[in-house]
Amino acid sequence: MTNNTTKPFDAKKERTVRVLLPLPLGDGYDYLVPPDLSIKIGNFVSVPLGKKESVGVVWAEGSGNVLASKLKPINSVFDLEPLPDVSRSFVDWVAGYTLTPPGSILKMVLGGQLRPLKDKDRVETALPDPDFAKRTFSPEQQDAVIQLVADVNAAAYGVSLLDGVTGSGKTEVYAEALAQCFRNGQQALVLLPEIAMTAALFQRLTDRFGVVPTLWHSELTEKQRRLNWHAIKQGKARFILGARSALFLPYQNLGLIIVDEEHEGAYKQEEGVIYHGRDMAVVRGHLGKIPVILASATPSLETLHNVQQGKYKHLILQSRFGKARMPHLELIDLRDEKMNAQTFISPPLLEALSKTITNGQQSMLFLNRRGYAPLTLCRACGNRLQCPSCTSWLIEHKRTGRLHCHQCGYSTPLPKVCPVCEAEDKFAACGPGIERIAEEVAACLPEARFAIMASDTMDGPKGAEALIQQMDDHKLDLLIGTQIMAKGYHFPRLTLVGVIDADLGLAGGDPRAAERTFQLLQQVAGRSGRAENPGTVYLQTTNPDHPVMKALIKGDRDAFMLAEMRERQTYHLPPFGRLAGLTVSGEDRAQVVQIAQMIAATAPQNDRIKILGPAPAPFAILRGKTRYRLTVQAARTVNVSAAITAWLSPLTIPRTIKVQIDIDPYSFL
Ligand SMILES: [Zn+2]
Ligand SMILES: [Zn+2]
Incomplete structure (x- = not known):
């Protein structure tokens, strides 16, 4: 900080400016500009706030709402380039749309605590080499590359949907758009819905460009955040890979935004500032006059609707790259299978798992439910164990030996005695969670080497990376996991996917339930048979006639989406x-x-x-x-x-x- 001033001055003649503070308060306060400070709109400044000091950004000329004689002067100006106009417009736009105080959005722009860099902190950022590790493309991929590269060079707003089945080479295609952006000397941002997913993509993009992308997500250390923020602010970091909050960073020269897995619900932030990362990326692209690429194997209905309306360009990659073929899907009608009430893997699925292991290949079992059992009840009186502070059942976790509330985080040891009828040891686990599936695998397939993959069983991105490595090294025969496993990993030996409960997610009053289930199951199916070996997907269901199941079996996404779109139109639901x-x-x-x-x-x-x-x-x-x-x-x-x-x-x-x-x-x- 520089230019501290204590000199008194004549308030009437002084310039005043409105400073926005990173706090959920109104839209900023007026401050006096001391005569010895040169202040531009967008400057980062330190101002008095009550008895403390706060960092803020000069947002506009003074509003004149308060008499200048009552205003306090700005303390000092940070030695940083002003926040670009587009960043300020973006803050105002998002604040207006989400009905959030602009200061709360500014807090995301500041990326947490803003502190000036110390000299010893300064890092040299290696620039991505756009021509490193060039690829050869199929004609279809080549067409998409040509269009996307042209868009980057046009430096105008436009949205393209890069729509290709898993394994069709979407990443390689959009990497060429990134390469062009780097050649043009600009910054590019790749957004991902979840941090746990960054590991796989991080490696592929690092291999493609010969440098490590600059990361932005909530698990960075305080120091790393500060270094990365300054590198991005100064335009030294060109290649940024991050979670949705990376959208708000003060890019000096952003030329392209890519939203990978655009259909993912995880782009919606549900706490604090409530916003949809994909939708706000499109807004940021519009305000910054730059292209946006939405990539997905299972695009959202909203995005497909925008394509239909001619608002978005549609780039389709039909075939899987190289030799890989789409997996074969088969329904297992659980109503026809003779199964013990305490088992959840049907005989045909069990047999397929056993064969896959014998053949030296790998499998995945998918169930979108963490823990051991979703419900614990007393067999003596029927009492269901419920969280004391939520309308939510307690979920047993064998790993911790406790009951957990997935809503508020409350946990308690499994009681010995029923709190209602005082019967001892009468609790029964109802239904399966992934821990219970793991138990069943251990009992039925004792030779199988397996691991559990869920957000609460892994140690962040590092844990995901370790499991992926074990799969790659064939130290595992089987992964048992939640939706986190449905993401863009590539396992060449994976030829079997079993979905324990394909009906899960279809129930409930959510207008997007069927769409989500369809996308999730299609993504899970896409995990299988990605290299030379063809894959099979078994879906266990009690509802084989549901339109989602029928569309899946036919592999007919367009028919499913069309039916779903008509439904939404009838009921005036989004996007209608x-x-x-x-x-x-x-x-x-x-x-x-x-x-x-x-x-x-x-x-x-x-x-x-x-x-x-x-x-x-x-x-x-x-x-x-x-x-x-x-x-x-x-x-x-x-x-x-x-x-x-x-x-x-x-x-x-x-x-x-x-x-x-x-x-x-x-x-x-
Ligand atoms: Zn009881
Ligand atoms: Zn709770």
């Missing part, structure tokens, strides 16, 4: 209409209900906007707080954010009540 969720929560149930009803009573009601609720949320009690939900359903043409602002701002909401607004909700809990 707009949704927003309002969750009203608080400690006092009666007050929550009263406020929720008051909000509903003042709601705008016309033929373009409709309010459903209030109704108890599916998790009606979470962490001891009562939760009620209202759903706003509006026509496509309605500006929902503005409508909600106009509706809620005149209301007086007590401090003990929280109203959380979720524009374009993906979670309906």
Whole structure:
């Protein structure tokens, strides 16, 4: 920091500026510019805030709301280039759309605590070599490469959907767009939905460009964050790989954004600032006048709709690269199988697993449910063990020997005695979690070398990397895992995938449930037979006639999506209409209900906007707080954010009540 000043000056003649602080408060405060400071819009400054100091960004000329004589002067200016205009517009846009204070968005721009670099911290960032490890392409890939490279050179906004089955070489194709961006001297950002996925892609991109990409995600150390932030800010880091929050970093010269696995629900941030990473990437591309590439083997219905409307370009990679073929899918109708109530792997699947191991190949068993059993009940009285502070069953985990609440993190040892009827040792585990499947594998296939892959059994990205290595080295015959396993890993020996419960996820009041199940199962299927060996996927179901199962068996994504699109159109659901969720929560149930009803009573009601609720949320009690939900359903043409602002701002909401607004909700809990 420089230029400390204590000199008094004549406030009336002084320039004032509005400084935005990384705090959830209004849209900034006016400060005086001391005469000896040269201040530009976008400068990072230190200002007095109460008795403390805060970092902020000069957002605009002073608003003039407060008399200049009452304002405090800026303390100092950071020795940094001003925040680019596009970053400021992006903050304002996202704040307006998500109904979040702009300071909360600025906090993401600052990437946590902003501290100046020390000289010993300065790192030389190696630049990616665009011509390192060049690839040969199929004609189809070549066409896509030519278009994407042209888009990068055009330096204009545009969105392309890179749509190719798993193994069709999407990464290699978009890497050529990255290469062109680097040749043009610009920065490029590759977004991934989850940190656990970065390991595999990190290696492939490192191999392609001969340098390590600069990472941005929540598991970086404080020092690494600071170094990476400054490298990105200065434009020295050209090649950035990150989770959704990387979108907000203050790029000096961003030329391309790639959103990999664009269909992933994990792009939606559900806490703090609630936003959809993919949608905001498109906004950032638009504001920055740069191309955006959305890549997926199973594109979201929203994105396909934009393609249909001619808003997005569609680049299709049909065939799997090289020799690999699509796997063969087969349904196992569980109603026809004679199985003990405590077993979950059907005889045909068990036999296929055994054969695969004998043939020296690898398998995966997929169940999107962590822990041992989703429900524990007392056989004497039927009591189900429930979390004391949530509307949620407790889930037994053998690994910890405890019962866990997956909503709030509460855990307790499995009690010996039923808290209701006091019967001893009468608890029974109901249904399977992956730990229970692992137990069954150990009992039925004692020769199998297996491991469990789930977010709570692995030690972050490093743990995922270690498991992938063990699969690569053929030290494992079988991986048992949750949806985390459905992601872009490439195992040449993997020829069998078993889906324990293909029906899971179809139930519930979520308009995207069928789409998600279809995507997830198709991704899981895509894990199998990626090299020379053809793969087989077994789907265990009690619902073989469901449209999702039928579409999967036929491999007919387009038919499924078309049927799903008609359904959404009929019910005015996204992308044909707009949704927003309002969750009203608080400690006092009666007050929550009263406020929720008051909000509903003042709601705008016309033929373009409709309010459903209030109704108890599916998790009606979470962490001891009562939760009620209202759903706003509006026509496509309605500006929902503005409508909600106009509706809620005149209301007086007590401090003990929280109203959380979720524009374009993906979670309906
Ligand atoms: Zn009991
Ligand atoms: Zn809980």
